[in-house]
Amino acid sequence: MNKNEKDWIDITSGVNVRKCMRCGKCSATCPSYDEMEYHPHQFVYMVEKGDIEPLLNSVSLYKCLTCFACVERCPRGVEPAKVIEAVRLTAVRKQGNNHLLPDQIPDMLDDDLPQQAIVTAFRKYTK
């Protein structure tokens, strides 16, 4: 267990993962659930355990739409999307640079992309 990484996620996300009461409403509400290897509630639980390595290497990181449905619905105010975001940032920073610059996004857009994905992409990559 990497304590520094856990602390870093705690700080960057601003989320207290110990508030989770394991109801799973985040995962129940998640539109990307089926795409994900680890689901929102697992993110919260695994970060709480400090079991972050598998998350860093999981495709789930990039499947989160950052639609904030889980944040909106969580009865305990845990804000899972922010945890996922923090893990994602950890992964991105680990590799030394930002993989996607805002300038590159216009070229990558295609017409079938949902509007929300575009907005959330900006939210994701302009940190």
Next chain:
Amino acid sequence: MQVNENFEPVIVAFCCNWCSYAGADLSGTNRLNYPANVKIIRVPCSCRVNPMFILRAFQRGADGVIICGCHPGDCHYTSGNYFTRRRITLLYSMLDFLGIERNRTRLEWVSAAEGAKFAAVMNQFVEDVKKLGPNRRLEDLRCRKQ
């Protein structure tokens, strides 16, 4: 500062009747030692302790003042110690602001069941005050013992 081994501080402890005074009794019942420097004054509730009493103690020669009350939420009068907590926090902050040594004042929550805690708190407090030496910053010279 030079620690004077022979310095015996005067410690005044205000204890609420329902929890801390009973806690002090319990540490007696269990024969748990703490220094004889500590003299207890019984008050109905920690919220009865007026800042005037604390200053008065320092004036008359006390070297340390400690207030003990029921744990927050357990007050016999339901809310007394919550008021105590605010008042005493502000008072201690003011004394600190005026440059009075921090370890001369303390507030502790001791329940009627915590005889051991009472003794431990008093041992620690007396030791801390001993390290500070006699109260010189908030004394009344006229009351100084020769």
Next chain:
Amino acid sequence: MQRIGVFVCHCGTNIAATVDVKAVAEALSHEPGVVVSQDYQYMCSESGQELVKNAIKEHGLTGVVICSCSPRMHENTFRKAAASAGLNPYLVEIANIREQCSWIHKNIASATDKAVILGKAAVAKVHLNAPLTAGESPVVKRALVIGGGIAGIQTALDIAEAGFDVDIVEKEPTIGGKMAQIDKTFPTLDCAACILTPKMVEASQNERITIHSFSEVSDVKGFVGNFTVTIKKKARYVDETKCTGCGLCTEKCPMKKVPNEFNMGLDNRTAVYIPFAQAVPKVATIDPNYCMMLKNGKCGVCSKVCSVGAIDYKQTDRFIEQKYGAIVVATGFNPIKLDKYDEFAYSCCPDVVTSLELERLMNAAGPNGGTLLRPSDKTHPHTIVFVQCVGSRCDDEKGKPYCSKICCMYTAKHAMLIREKYPDTEVYVFYIDVRTPGKNFDEFYRRAVEQYNVHYIKGMVGKVTPKADGKIDVQASDLLSNEQLHINADMVVLAAAIEPDKTARPLATMLTTQMDTNDFFTEAHPKLRPVESATAGIFLSGACQGPKDIPETVAQASAAAAKAIGLLCKNSITCNPCVAHSDELMCNGCSACEKVCPYGAITYQDKEFRMPDRSTAIRRVASVNPAVCQGCGACTVACPSGAMDLNGFSNSQIMAEVDAICK
């Protein structure tokens, strides 16, 4: 001149082994005012007490200091001894030289020194002790119960049984409360109405019980043993004394489209109505928001059909004033409103209902006569999803932070009843935790799973979407199999959190009782005084104090009744004389003391004072009701001018102790 006697106890060797008791008696004999200073083997023994009594008489003592064990042990013993020798008991002070001296110190010299100092402090204090007399205040032998649900009914019945008059104030037209709306009760599955309605009738027929239905408490004055309460009897436009409850008016009333609150708005009633068949009192009430006669003066059918002439359109609110010795609060609970939970589609889909609505849907006296039908199209539901913890255990402003306690059990009950009555129905229960502590509770829940094949799924529902075909898509997570589910449901039942009734907070203000941040009444002690409020004479019954099921509610209701009876049995109450008092000449009238008083013992009044320049001035000054004050002293420190002081622990007494210790 004070004449003080000092009595130093050996307590066998308990004190004498580490404290030189003779030296203590000798040292204290030189203190100012001390005329006699003695030591004795066992001061608390019969002969020890005789010694004190004789000294009081012989030396004409004005104060007594006993150096012995903790005052928590024998203060009362010595106070009684002093009183029997003719000395005011509050002129006795104890110096604790056992628990706080001989038992904790090993060095005889330092223990003796400390004992002397503790003795000196007690002598210094007793110099300033004033004789105090415990006041007495009479007890009015009548109780008020606020709220006529099962809690209020049980409390009233128990108090009446003990031989005291008791009034129930109920804001609705009938007593019965939430239990009257419930279909079956867990874990026995007996019919709620069958066990409640006899109690309602019993209450109405008991000659010691007066029911003020459709009434509210509008003002409370006074204190323990002597409350004066103003009750507002809301205009029901029907003369209660004449109405026979025949129901003819309700049949003939042309205004038939009024949402029926007893059936949770699932069907309609008339503008003049009797909430349900077994209502007590069985008296009609006219709803002024819908009655055409009251709104625009056109109709008057009910008045025409009423054979006893009970209809009175001119009726107005009436106020009655009554004195009570004790008040029991039984204001109960309500399910929270769910309109903020968009994800459950409660507001937009009629087939998403709360559990209390389901109770009515399943009740034989309910809108469907006991057949479970979907509210939207009146068809049988085949798949029903229950969602637990809706609004309970929530950390946000939409819900409540606490567990509502009853939902796990009633959901198991609903699931079981549905499976029993309609075995072709699939029932899913989404839970976070199943909490079933209680006699036969877990067995009950297991029966739902094992015998009735209710599908319990660990996980929460995330989204409920009504579909065009009338079905409802329920998207949820199954945390144990780690998958997201979609259930094609016919009905969704939400276990809404429960909250205290909205009338509780203004009532708490009137009663000067405390509430927690969730508006539940706070008990005087969470473990040892669970049915009393911190304010003397106010007792708590049922869910107004916290979420409770029926057995617990009834248990607490009877406990509150027992406490109230204990009070009403007394002819008068002795007050603790160590109470606060205000020096009116110094009081600024700033209200600081009033705001910190946990008992509402301090009131303000305008008084006329003669000023030094012979003019008169009207000033607002505090006065303490000694019957209500418990003597904590919070007010004495809040008071900047020092006008407020505490008997027995006055500013000067405590400072005298401080001085003696620091000298």
Next chain:
Amino acid sequence: MQEAMIKRAKELLADGTVNRVMGWKKGEFAYDTTPAVFETAEEIDRDFIYNDFTQANQSKYLIKESRKEGKILALLKPCDTYSFNQLVKEHRIIRENVYVIGIPGGPKIDIEKIKAKGITGITNVKNEDYTLKIETIYGVETMPFYEAVSVKCESCKSKKHVVYDELIGEGGDILDSNRFDMVEKLENMTSQERYDFWRGELSRCIRCNACRNVCPACTCENCVFDNPKSGIDQKAAADSFEENMFHIIRAFHVAGRCTDCGECSRVCPQNIPLHLLNRKFIKDINCLYGEYQAGADTTSKAPLTDYRTDDCEPSVVHERGAE
């Protein structure tokens, strides 16, 4: 501005809305202004003054005045309205008996600051476009207005009138002030440095009671320091302890009620920065129990007569800042 006030005051007197007017009165010199009650239009014409020197907070006088027959007109600067509200909240001022006109406040100037420049024999001071023309018996001197601004106005907290029946001039807003800077500086000193600082200040106290008598929060019928029964009464400080005692207790008694009007320091003949003690309490209350401005309203619970079950423990005092 003075003309507008006089005009309105006379109107209100004439139409019987009020029977007295509370304002400021000329002294021997223009800079020498005193709060005063006017009963007639003539008195107002003769003596009423409102200028850069009218600093005094009038609220405290209204305790007595609002208990007299008839209604009184009070002209309140923004900072005075806070004290006024606080006194209404404490039932000291009878609100119905006061007609409040909000008037623009400072910055006011402090004659002592001008005198400190070595300027003597002052007969009149004029503010010409933020340059002070100081007429003295020796001739005219000038100095920038802002160098003479009084201490209490230097860190003005609000230009907003929190209570009024009408306004003359424009209302303002709550300001971001730097009023806690000095408190913070002291907090960052060592305990010994703080002790030395306060001994240096408080040892000058001559117990003239000016701070207490001017303070709109110190309104006790009988002050504990004048009451022989209180056990702490003292006429003059006989020892350094008593110097401390007086100011600690005074600050504690006004804690949560002090509106930070700054009058205590303004009137101190020994220039002791007494407002720092009050600001220390205000700062602590703000950080520990949430922002609270005494006098901002008449209904909120005062921090010392209120509590939260999750309030911090007093040990925070011992854990923060320099030892």
